[in-house]
Amino acid sequence: MTVRVRMAPSPTGSPHVGLVRTALFNWAFARHHGGTFVFRIEDTDKERSTDESYRAIIDLMRWLGLDWDEGPEVGGPHAPYFQSERGELYADALQRLRESRFAYDCYCTTDEVAARRMESGSKVMGYDGFCRELTEDQVEAFLAEGRQPVVRFRMPEGSITWRDLVRGEVTFETEFVPDYALCRANGDPLYTLVNPVDDALMEITHVLRGEDLLSSTPRQLALYEALKELGIAKVTPEFGHLPYVMGEGNKKLSKRDPEAHALAYRDQGYLPEGLLNYLALLGWSIAADRDVFTLEEMVEAFDVTDVVPNPARFDLKKADAINAAHMRLLSTDEITHRVLPFLKADGVVGDPVSDADARLLELAMPLVAERINKLTEASAMLGFLFVDEASFALDPADAEKLLDERGTEIVRAALAAVEGLATWSTAAIQEALQSALIDGLGLKPRVAFGPVRVAVTGKRVSPPLFESMELLGRERSLGRLRAALG
């Protein structure tokens, strides 16, 4: 049997990292088994669904590189992949369920149900099955009152057990899972109907989703039995409930937490492979002594049954570290390629990049690529090379700290040492500066080069000084040293 999995987000709000992790596990599972990854949009809630959110989810998936075989923008044999366009399918399934006695019309109001529960003293919340066996007279009476029924699924007697892919055997006694509504009184289908029906129609074989859906699984399993009997479903999928991604404390990471927003990682200069690697670590590990791996390696090794069932706290520091490890895995050329959009956005280089800037960038990136941990860090480190002299400015705090009286003297000495250099090269600059400041003035290297660095690059933190000066060129370097003297 071919593996078919899906991810089915609701396009409401900004996509969450939990969604990414779920998508990743589904995707990796599909790829590992050579199966199909289906992408379906659950936009039945017209009030909350937005096109903006839908766009964000698509952009996110594209950025992450999690490609789907069926779904929006690519189509597929089970189109449409938007629930908002599948109304007839749900109406049909609902009708067949009603006719089959797997479901029944229910005329009760919530108040009536609550009142009855109060009276009976039942510990079980939810519907009590009052309308299960209504007579025609009763139905007519309700109708005469102008009541609009919802349709409820009739839960079978006994217990429901399944082998959860991540949790092992799970059992619910159906006496604790009440008959549930499949649609609203106005006929609008609910998630309880729509989600399993789509999974059935799309022939999903494995449902990997968040553990918040764990307790709705017995209901869906029962529905599946009905759907199979009605010829709507072919097989019942296997279920695997992934642990939560938690935030601080013991709460689920919520949209209110800044680190919950998936797209923010792209904007903050994370690598998609870094984010994905980190998220995979939340519940899964590739080996006992390793936690940095590529997507390909994950696909090769991934098995849902290795996912642990306990919820994981999201740790930004570790996410940063994993991302940094992936940065170090990339070649300088690759980093240059990825950093370019940020350099353009920050105005460090123009768009398109001029030939001169492109050449400078090629020379400078080797110095920068190895010292940044996020793509966004390149701009600050490279800015001094690309600004025109009129716009060049020293960082006020750094200048105050290092270009004091003593610092200015050091810069003066540096200028003198370097002014008459025959060749403007890293080696020559280094030799001149070392002999003048270290040997000549008897300074410690860090003391000697600090002020010079601020004068030339504008900051205390920069690429290596001598290389930077060579790249900057003689005239601009000397100009900046002179400018620092006031």
Place this chain on the structure above:
RNA sequence: GCCCCCGUUGUGUAGCGGCCUAGCACGCCUGCCUCUCACGCAGGUAGCGCCGGUUCGAAUCCGGUCGGGGGUACCA
């Protein structure tokens, strides 16, 4: 309340009855390297929620207990 899930250092995990005086990573602390930063290197810190049981032997199996989480909707 009731049902279900979860429980290894601060965090994520490895562990599937002896290899565990519990491994790895992040974090944190010390050093080293070094023109700043970043990297790299060496070392340190800290854990099996608790109680019983099974067993020659338990982080690993069983029971209970406590704690946390989720569900209990004409939300998804």
